[in-house]
Amino acid sequence: MTRHTFTLLAASVAVVLSSSACDRAAPDADSGGASVPDLAALERMTARFAPTEVSADTARLTANDREALAKIIRAAALLEPLFLRQVWSGNDSLAAVLRTDTSGLGLARRHYFAINMGPWSRLDEGRAFIPGVPAEQPAGAGFYPEEMTRTEFERWADSLPAAEQARAKGFFHVIRRAEGGALEAVPYSQAYREFLEPAAELLREAAAVTPNATLRRFLTARAEAFLSNDYYASDVAWMDLDAPIDVTIGPYETYEDRLFGYKAAFEAYVTLRDDAESAKLQRFGGYLQELENNLPIEARYRNPRIGAAAPIRVVQLLYASGDGNRGVQTAAFNLPNDERVVREKGSKRVMLKNVQEAKFEKTLVPIAGVVLAPADRERLSFDAFFTHILAHELMHGLGPNTIAVGDRATTVRAELKELYAPLEEAKADVTGLWALAHLIDRGVVDRALERSLYPTFLASMFRSVRFGLTGAHGRGVALQFNYLLDRGAIGVGADSATFHVVPERIEAGVRELAREILTVQAEGSSEKATALLDRYAVIRPVMQRALDRLTSVPVDIEPGYPVARAMGAPGR
Numbered sequence: 001m002t003r004h005t006f007t008l009l010a011a012s013v014a015v016v017l018s019s020s021a022c023d024r025a026a027p028d029a030d031s032g033g034a035s036v037p038d039l040a041a042l043e044r045m046t047a048r049f050a051p052t053e054v055s056a057d058t059a060r061l062t063a064n065d066r067e068a069l070a071k072i073i074r075a076a077a078l079l080e081p082l083f084l085r086q087v088w089s090g091n092d093s094l095a096a097v098l099r100t101d102t103s104g105l106g107l108a109r110r111h112y113f114a115i116n117m118g119p120w121s122r123l124d125e126g127r128a129f130i131p132g133v134p135a136e137q138p139a140g141a142g143f144y145p146e147e148m149t150r151t152e153f154e155r156w157a158d159s160l161p162a163a164e165q166a167r168a169k170g171f172f173h174v175i176r177r178a179e180g181g182a183l184e185a186v187p188y189s190q191a192y193r194e195f196l197e198p199a200a201e202l203l204r205e206a207a208a209v210t211p212n213a214t215l216r217r218f219l220t221a222r223a224e225a226f227l228s229n230d231y232y233a234s235d236v237a238w239m240d241l242d243a244p245i246d247v248t249i250g251p252y253e254t255y256e257d258r259l260f261g262y263k264a265a266f267e268a269y270v271t272l273r274d275d276a277e278s279a280k281l282q283r284f285g286g287y288l289q290e291l292e293n294n295l296p297i298e299a300r301y302r303n304p305r306i307g308a309a310a311p312i313r314v315v316q317l318l319y320a321s322g323d324g325n326r327g328v329q330t331a332a333f334n335l336p337n338d339e340r341v342v343r344e345k346g347s348k349r350v351m352l353k354n355v356q357e358a359k360f361e362k363t364l365v366p367i368a369g370v371v372l373a374p375a376d377r378e379r380l381s382f383d384a385f386f387t388h389i390l391a392h393e394l395m396h397g398l399g400p401n402t403i404a405v406g407d408r409a410t411t412v413r414a415e416l417k418e419l420y421a422p423l424e425e426a427k428a429d430v431t432g433l434w435a436l437a438h439l440i441d442r443g444v445v446d447r448a449l450e451r452s453l454y455p456t457f458l459a460s461m462f463r464s465v466r467f468g469l470t471g472a473h474g475r476g477v478a479l480q481f482n483y484l485l486d487r488g489a490i491g492v493g494a495d496s497a498t499f500h501v502v503p504e505r506i507e508a509g510v511r512e513l514a515r516e517i518l519t520v521q522a523e524g525s526s527e528k529a530t531a532l533l534d535r536y537a538v539i540r541p542v543m544q545r546a547l548d549r550l551t552s553v554p555v556d557i558e559p560g561y562p563v564a565r566a567m568g569a570p571g572r
Contacts, residue, residue: 036128036129036130036131037129038105039104039105039108042105042108042109042112042129043108045112045123045129046108046111046112046115047554048123048554048556049115049554049555049556049557049558050362050363050554050556050557050558051557051558051560052358052557052560053559053560053561053562054317054318054355054358054559054560054561055316055354055561055562055563056271056272056316056317056318056354056563057272058272058318058563060244061245061272064210064211065210065211065212065244065245067206067209068206068207068209068210068215068219068245069206069245069318069567070567070568071202071203071206071209072202072203072206072219072245072247072249073270073318073319073564073567073568073569074202074567074569075198075199075200075202075203075206075249075268076249076270076319076320076322076569077319077321077564077570078195078196078199078202079199079249079266079267079268079321079322080321080322080325080570081195082192082195082196082266082322083117083265083266083267083321083322083323083326084117084118085142085192086141086142086143086256086263086265086266086323087117087118087141087142087326088118088119088137088138088141088142089142089146090133091117091118091119091142094113094119094130094133095113098110109129109130112129113130115326115327115558116326116327117325117327118137118326119133120136120137122326122327122328122467122468122470122471123466123467123468124468125468125469125470126468126470137258139258139259139418140175140258140259140260141256141257141258141259142174143174143175143256143257143259143262143263144174144259145175145177145183148175148183150259150260152183153168153175153259156168156182157169164185167185167187168183168185169260169262169414170262171231171251171254171262171263171264171337171338172188172229172231172251172264173186173187173188173229173263174188174263176191187229188251189226189227189228189229190229192266196226196227197227199223199226199249200222200224200226200227201223203219203220203222203223203226203249204219204220204223206219207219207220210243210245212245214240214241214242214243215241215243215245217237217240218234218237218238218240218241218247221233221234221236221237222234222237222238222249225250226250231250231251231336231338232338232340232341234250235336235338235341236341236344236345238335238336238348239311239336239341239346239347239348240345243273244272244273245270245271245272245273246271246272246273246313246350247268247269247271248268248269248324249267249268249270250266250268251264251265251266252264252265252266252267252323252333252335252336252337253265253267253323253333253337254421255323255421255471255472256323257418258418258470259418260417260418261413261416261417261418261420261421262417265322265323266322267320267321267322267323267324267325268319268320268321268322268324269315269317269320269324269330269333269350269352270317270318270319270320270564271318271350271352272315272316272318273313273314273315274314274316274353277314277351277353278312278313278314281312281351282312283444284312284390284391284394284439284444285312285394287439287442287444288346288394288397288398289305289306290442291394291395291398291435291438291439292306292398292399295398295431295514295518296434296511296514296515297399297400297514297515297518298519298522301400301518301519301522303398303401306346306398311346311348311349312348312349312351312390312394313348313349313350313351314351314353315350315351315353316352316353316354317352317354317355317559318563318564319561319563319564319569320559320561325559327467327556328471328473328555328556329355329359329556329557329559330352330355331351331352331356332349332351332352332356332389332390332392332393333349333350334348334349334350334394334396334397334428335347335348335350336348337413339401339402339411342397342401343402346397347396347397349390349393349394349397350393351393353386355557356382356386356389357382358557358559359463359556359557360382360386362554362557363463363553363554363555363556363557364380364385364456364459364460364463365380366553366554367462367463367550368380368455368459370546370549370550370553371459371462371497371498371499371546371549371550372455372458372459372498372499373493373498373499373500375500376455376458376459376499376500376501377455379451379452379455380452380456380459381452381456383452384449384452384455384456384457385456385460387436387445387449387453388429388432388433388453388456388457388460391432391433391435391436392429393428394432394435395427395428395431395432395435396428398431399431399518399521399522400412400518400521400522403415403521403522403523403524405524410524412424412521412524415524415525415526416524416526416529417526419526419529419530419533421472422472422473422475422476422479422537423476423479423517423520423521423529423532423533424472425472425473425476425477426475426476426477426479426480426513426517427476427514427517427518427521429457429477429480430480430510430513430514430517431517431518433453433457433510434510434511434514436449436453437450437453437507437510454501454503454506455500455501458490458499458500458501461477461480461481462543462546462547462550463555464476464477465477465478465539465543465547466547466550466555467555467556469537469538469539475533475537476537478536478537478538478539478543479532479533479536479537480513481543482535482536482537482538482540483509483513483536484506484509484510484513485542487505487508487509487512488502488505488509489501489505489506489508489509489510490502492542496542496545497545497546499546517532520532
């Protein structure tokens with residue numbers, strides 16, 4: 001659709017909203033007559049996110065760093081409207097319409113729109129909750145013309161010279177219609193100039209006042225990248241960042257592009273580094289090559305020389321925006337995704353500890369009280385939750401990455417396309433369990449963790465699958481649960497309502513699943529990936545019955561950022 005089309009769409013949405021402003025369900029013509037939620041239903045949907053203030057003490061920062069922090073937060077806030085446009089090119093018009101509706105239903109829609117960063121409920125298989133919009137988010141989000149087919153894109157991209165093809169399939173170009181209707185690749189620096197130019201200026205201003213050389217170098221390089229569309233140098237600078245203020249800002253994850261998984265969405269995490277916790281976990285970085293050498297996969301698929309030792313940062317979140325603040329909140333991440341940087345510098349694992357603590361208390365503890373057998377419920381621990389998330393992020397950087405298919409050099413991401421994300425999330429989870437078992441046997445991790453590791457992960461699977469099967473994490477967890485259930489590694493109680501770990505089978509089940517996923521990735525087989533996901537990445541009745549009993553438990557947190565609000569950042 002063109003921009004003119006969305007002007008017409010905004011008018012039609014306004015008509016539908018005005019006609020359904022009374023607090024009842026409204027039929028949605030664009031979704032085949034299905035009803036969108038009324039006020040009561042929308043309030044129940046919103047209540048699945050527990051309001052939570054997320055903060056940290058900034059008193060230890062110097063006056064100059066506090067000044068830099070305020071500018072960084074303002075730059076990060078500019079990624080909110082940018083990301084809205086990436087989610088769907090109709091979001092700008094829709095947001096403007098929503099701001100005019102001050103009825104109870106209108107305010108509820110605006111609130112849930114802000115949580116989801118769009119009119120589709122991410123916890124409900126992406127179904128529309130506002131009338132007058134498409135029934136579901138376009139698979140290509142706002143990165144491609146909505147009416148473009150996969151076949152059209154592939155024929156066009158394959159006809160291009162190598163350099164242009166790389167841009168078309170790369171992270172940092174949107175695909176648009178040129179004059180005459182042909183497809184063209186437009187750099188992010190051009191497509192999102194209205195947001196990136198002022199964000200770059202704020203980053204340069206922050207760089208000018210911070211006393212930390214590595215922060216100054218990263219902010220300057222990232223500001224340049226916003227304008228040049230070349231992110232390599234700033235990714236390298238981010239890997240070397242060593243400052244009290246730890247900043248991640250830019251286009252990174254490709255989850256929003258469900259058409260191909262090519263396009264990176266903008267996000268920001270503004271955090272304070274927790275030096276004491278980081279020091280405790282940094283020892284894990286020294287065992288990455290050993291873990292790679294022992295992966296449960298054929299030796300020919302292992303990497304004899306992985307990248308440099310990966311930094312591990314434990315941080316306290318002050319503000320998140322864009323792709324970092326929609327729907328289910330991120331608890332940790334492993335970046336960058338540029339294979340060149342990963343080969344040369346490794347990747348950085350960042351643990352958002354205050355977010356993880358909030359998730360554990362507000363979601364995992366009550367979930368365990370419902371779905372775990374009493375003996376396993378007693379073994380739940382935050383240490384196991386936190387440590388497995390760390391292992392998950394570590395394992396994203398291990399296993400097949402650059403691969404050979406026939407005589408062709410390629411990557412797992414390029415071969416599996418939209419199947420890559422759910423399979424990679426499942427891989428990181430299950431190999432994370434395997435890695436911790438290996439490190440426990442080696443004496444690197446206290447054996448006491450073994451008692452709580454698997455029961456805590458079992459409860460966490462129910463937490464993650466509630467995110468929905470339209471997301472990579474939810475699909476990946478459903479795959480793991482059903483696979484382990486079929487192999488007797490997870491047992492169902494006599495009441496058919498609770499679940500428990502089967503100690504004598506869990507390690508073998510984890511190892512078998514890890515081998516299967518890693519092999520699919522090493523072979524770059526989209527056929528095997530499809531078969532694995534089709535068979536296991538589903539909600540079976542036994543899991544659905546458990547999920548039905550969790551309706552009163554929050555699915556996730558809805559964060560508020562008091563430090564950022566005090567510094568003038570808009571939003572929650």
